[in-house]
Amino acid sequence: IDLYLELHSLWQPEAAHQLVKEVERFSLSWVEDPIRADNMGQLARLREKATMPIACGENLGSGANGYPAMIEQQAVDVMIMDLGWCGGITDALPIISASDEAGMTSAFHDCTGPVSLAVATQVSLASPNTSVQEVARSFWHGWYPQMANGYPDLVGGVLLANDVPGHGCELTREFLSSARSTVRSSLLK
Secondary structure, rough: OOOOOOOOOOOHHHHHHHHHHHHHHHHOOOEEEEOOOOOOHHHHHHHHHHOOEEOOOOOOOHHHHHHHHHHHHHOEEEEEEEOOOOOOOHHHHHHHHHHOOOOOOEEEOOOHHHHHHHHHHHHHHHOOOEEEEEHHHHHHOOOHHHHHEOEEEEEEEEEEEEOOOOOOOOEHHHHHOOOOOOOOOOOOO
């Protein structure tokens, strides 16, 4: 199996360097978020020294706030995005293209809901340099089915998109009518 190490950006640069060196013997697929994504210089130095891929970026926010610098400084091997946090598909597409041109791969984060997972899966499938679509299995088995139908199916570790037009995901009537849900509608004029 492929092993990934998630460090949640909780490490100082020196400690991250030491930890990455120690785990090299496990031939990890990547080390994710070893240090904060906004510390590009240190992230780039860590990447230069590491023998396995460094992945980072899901929490950078809107595309203009960090991805161009991450790409320009070659700070990571794998650029991770969350479509709900990076500015949506419109901002993600040029970022994906720029990362591809820079020789990086991209991957998508999943922790923001079944619709986000469905959209990110479609973008992943359409992106030539996407390596992984993350799935938060505890959410997928937990609250995702309470909220929606039609999000990608997880079978044997493989995420399968459905063949419905668009992203295929629909919020359930029960979720939309729940007293715990707030529904806002906008009309285009």
